[in-house]
Every structure is written in structure tokens, then in C-alpha cells.
Amino acid sequence: MKENITDMKKYLSERVLKLEESPTFALEKKVDMLDGQLKAKGDYVVRFGIGQPDFNTPDNIKVAAKTAIDENKTKYTASTGIKELKQAIVDKLARDNNLDYGLENIFVGNGGKQVLDAIIRAFVNTRDAVLVPKPYWVSYTQQVVLSEGIPLEVDFNDFLKIDVEHLKSLIKQHGSRIKCLILNSPGNPTGAVYNLKELKEIASICVDNNIFIISDEVYEIFIFGNAAHISAASLGDEVKNITLTVNAVSKTYAMTGWRIGYIAAHKDIISQMTKIQDQSASNPCTPAQWAAVEALNGDQQSVELMRLEYEKRRDYIYKRLTSIDGIKCSLPEGAFYVFPDVSSFYKGDIKNSFDFSSQLLEKAYVAVVPGAAFGDDSFVRISYATAIDKIKEGMDRFEKFCRNLSG
Ligand SMILES: Cc1ncc(COP(=O)(O)O)c(C=O)c1O
Structure with missing residues (x-):
């Protein structure tokens, strides 16, 4: 009717x-x-x-985008990014993060936020759980909700970092329903940075329980004093196998409006995730991809x-x-x-x-x-x-x- x-x-x-x-x-x-x-x-x-x-945005990056437009690099590209950008990301991960990846491990999307959403869609079935340590960036829990999953909030300790005992108790309680843990270092909103000992402890809990680590490293460059940024995936092959490293040019290069973010992960994850990009977002803005090539390869001063x-x-x-x-x-x-x-x-x-x-x-x-x-x-x-x-x-x-x- x-x-x-x-x-x-x-x-x-x-x-x-x-x-x-x-x-x-x-x-x-x-x-x-x-x-x-x-x-x-x-x-x-x-x-x-x-x-x-x-x-x-630094001038050299703006020039690269203008040049790309003038050279008519304005058409569709492969949905997960141009080869040149994937290569620049591979080189950056080797140079800055002690990570050895190939082009088949890289996925470029429309900003850190969109690639995180694609990860959640790729891992989460209805009522699957994702561990989201408090205090968390606002989109993590909502992206899980959008995929009909359950965000499990992990309590924090005096340093505004994961309370490991609470993490263990949640894993005990929810078991294999838990698919992933989101780890954000340096952290939004806290500015907290995980040190090697803390990372090792959390990573080994994840390895022991088959929980994938979504390591959001979009603030990696902004590190102060004696702190150091360590990529979770650099902790060894077992950890690398279950870690998806997320990064973006948005914060590092003052490029928030350009919308380029990326993932490095096991090739079988990337190849499945490519279908999400093929069927939903398609490629990120083509001139912005060329600008990101310059951002990553160019002068870092x-x-x-x-x-x-x-x-x-x-x-x-x-x-x-x-x-x-x-x-x-x-x-x-x-x-x-x-x-x-x-x-x-x-x-x-x-x-x-x-x-x-x-x-x-x-x-x-x-x-x-x-x-x-x-x-x-x-x-x-x-x-x-x-x-x-x-x-x-x-x-x-x-x-x-x-x-x-x-x-
Ligand atoms: C922790 C964290 N991850 C990811 C993002 C997403 O960044 P982008 O602008 O690349 O989507 C943000 C943006 O605020 C953030 O704070």
C-alpha cells in the first residue's frame, strides 16, 4: 500500500x-x-x-599537484593507488619504520579515516568485537558500529595508556569474538606514546589470542623530548603478520584536505580489501596522489x-x-x-x-x-x-x- x-x-x-x-x-x-x-x-x-x-601544505607538494594537473594526471587510477605512490610508501616504511614491504602490501585510500573504515569493514561481521582503548579517537567506535560490530572499550592506566589487566580480562570474557585491537600511538586525544616494553606486552597478548592489531600511526612524526615512535609491525614477523599499519599524509605534511591515507599489511588482506575500494570509493584523488609522492619522497625539512x-x-x-x-x-x-x-x-x-x-x-x-x-x-x-x-x-x-x- x-x-x-x-x-x-x-x-x-x-x-x-x-x-x-x-x-x-x-x-x-x-x-x-x-x-x-x-x-x-x-x-x-x-x-x-x-x-x-x-x-x-609545503610549497614543493603544492607544485607537484599543479604539475600533475597540467600533465593531465587527472583520470581514474588503480583503486588502491598509483604504483609511484605505493613505492614511495614502501620506501618510507623501510626508511622510517624499519618495515620491509612490497607494493602488494600497500593500500592507498581517501585519508586515514577512510582506510580505517575499510579495515573495519574487512574484519568485522555482525556482533564481532573490536577492542578500542580509552580515551579513543571519536571515529573508532562509530566505525565499528557502522559495521554492526561491538566496540569493547578498554580502560586506561595512570599514563592514559591501555590497562593491560583490563585488556586481558576482556579477552577472557569475549574470546574469539574479538577480531582486532586498535592501537593509536602517538595518541589522539592524549598525546601518549607507547614505549617498546609496553608495545611488546600488548603485541604478545594479541599474537597469543589471534587478535589483529590496527596500528594507527598518523601522528608518528610529532614526537617530543626523549620519546621515540615505534611501529608495532617492526616487533618481529609474528607481530607483523597480524598488524595493519595505518598512516596518512594529512597531519605530517599539513595535508588534511588532500585525503590520502594508507595501509601496509599482509598481501592477502590487501588483496581482499581492494574489492572494498573497487566497489565503493575507487581511487583517491589523482593529483593528490602525485602530491603525496612528493610529500614522501621530497625534502622533509x-x-x-x-x-x-x-x-x-x-x-x-x-x-x-x-x-x-x-x-x-x-x-x-x-x-x-x-x-x-x-x-x-x-x-x-x-x-x-x-x-x-x-x-x-x-x-x-x-x-x-x-x-x-x-x-x-x-x-x-x-x-x-x-x-x-x-x-x-x-x-x-x-x-x-x-x-x-x-x-
Ligand atoms: C587518531 C587519528 N587517526 C586517523 C585520523 C584520520 O586522518 P585523516 O585526516 O587522514 O582521515 C585522525 C584525524 O583526526 C586521527 O586523529
Whole structure:
């Protein structure tokens, strides 16, 4: 019987209706609106919300894209990327990550986010579980939900890293239903970096339990002080066999809008996953692939300059945060986030991280992301991928806001 269709939700899949809106994108919309209103008054919002480098894409990379367009490299390519880019990735993995792969091990897609989604689709059957350590990047759990799987949240220790005892107990409880563990180092939102001992312990648990490791290394370049980035797959053949290394040019080369991400993994995984790309996304933007070839093969000096600048900002923001009464904060060793515990300010009409962030935005014009979006309500995430003068202004406002709450 023909219906008068007005309730669209009734017709949409349970999968899409269950999906949560991205809290960072939602925050950006709100901030854009407020910023527009403030501009008229000569003020602005200090944006610590989005995880996007404030630097421009380096010139050599832009030139490579323009050249590709001029040479009409603008057509479809193989769905998982051009040979030249796969070779540049193979060389990069050997050079930087001590990983020996061939072209058959590489899959290029439309940014880190899309290749992660393709992995989840490739591994997860309905009601299969994926271990997602808290605090997690917002898309991990939702990508599992979109594939009708179950995200199992793993608790964290004092260093904002995996609580190994909880990991073991989840594995005991859920057994072979668990397909993968997502490991993100350097981490978003924490900036935590796993050391060799920690990685070995987690990897050996995964090997013993046939759990594949999805190693998200998109922030690998942004490492500070004495910390070092270690690729999980470099820990030996057994670990390499079950590890999918994920990376992207987005953060490293300030190329978030170009949408190039990639996976290195066992060739049988890559060949099956290629079908996903063939039937859904097709190849990532062709000129962007040529730009990524230049990014990976070209001069890396601009990357080091960005890293040094992030380190300076990290030092500054950490010093400011830890001088505020009531804030607890671990020193981030990588990425461009800091994740302070603000729960001592939860009183009166501030009951949680959403209230704290909303009031901070409305009263002090500072945008941060509530920790609840990353799986823990005691924290907020501050992205310091913004110029140092904005960070100074933002921290002045943040400090004053906290003092008013205490006072
Ligand atoms: C931990 C983590 N992984 C992956 C991504 C995805 O990056 P891309 O912009 O390449 O999709 C992000 C982006 O914010 C991220 O924070």
C-alpha cells in the first residue's frame, strides 16, 4: 500500500540511525556561529577544538599537484593507488619504520579515516568485537558500529595508556569474538606514546589470542623530548603478520584536505580489501596522489620545522595548564593534543565535560572538546595546532575561567 512518506527515519537503516554525530564537527559548527557573532564586536573564539595543523601544505607538494594537473594526471587510477605512490610508501616504511614491504602490501585510500573504515569493514561481521582503548579517537567506535560490530572499550592506566589487566580480562570474557585491537600511538586525544616494553606486552597478548592489531600511526612524526615512535609491525614477523599499519599524509605534511591515507599489511588482506575500494570509493584523488609522492619522497625539512614548533607549543601549554589549581595533566609525548583532567571543577551547574566545555565556550570564548566524546568524562581535549599567540590568549582565558569557578 502506497504511503505518504513524511517520517524519513522510519525508512533509514538501523545502522545509520545508531551512528553518533562527530562531536568535533558538531563543535566546529557551533564555534563558527559564535565566532561570526563575536567578529562584529572585534572579538573571536580561541579554537582548541579541531585536530587540524594550522600550517599550510609545503610549497614543493603544492607544485607537484599543479604539475600533475597540467600533465593531465587527472583520470581514474588503480583503486588502491598509483604504483609511484605505493613505492614511495614502501620506501618510507623501510626508511622510517624499519618495515620491509612490497607494493602488494600497500593500500592507498581517501585519508586515514577512510582506510580505517575499510579495515573495519574487512574484519568485522555482525556482533564481532573490536577492542578500542580509552580515551579513543571519536571515529573508532562509530566505525565499528557502522559495521554492526561491538566496540569493547578498554580502560586506561595512570599514563592514559591501555590497562593491560583490563585488556586481558576482556579477552577472557569475549574470546574469539574479538577480531582486532586498535592501537593509536602517538595518541589522539592524549598525546601518549607507547614505549617498546609496553608495545611488546600488548603485541604478545594479541599474537597469543589471534587478535589483529590496527596500528594507527598518523601522528608518528610529532614526537617530543626523549620519546621515540615505534611501529608495532617492526616487533618481529609474528607481530607483523597480524598488524595493519595505518598512516596518512594529512597531519605530517599539513595535508588534511588532500585525503590520502594508507595501509601496509599482509598481501592477502590487501588483496581482499581492494574489492572494498573497487566497489565503493575507487581511487583517491589523482593529483593528490602525485602530491603525496612528493610529500614522501621530497625534502622533509618543513616537517621538522613543524615538529619543533609543536614541541614549543606543547611545552608552553603544559606549563600553563599545570600551574592552574585543580587541573591534573600528563605530559603529552606526541601528536598535538593535551588532555587535562578538569573534573575537580564539576560542581553546581557544571556536572560533566559537556557542561564545562559549553560554559568555557559561552563565557570565555575558548573551544575545547569534551572528554566524554573520547570515552572519559573527567577530561577535555585541547588541540594546540594553532599559533602560539592564540595559545597564550586561550590559556589566559582558560585560566581565568577556572579561577572564577574555584573562587
Ligand atoms: C587518531 C587519528 N587517526 C586517523 C585520523 C584520520 O586522518 P585523516 O585526516 O587522514 O582521515 C585522525 C584525524 O583526526 C586521527 O586523529
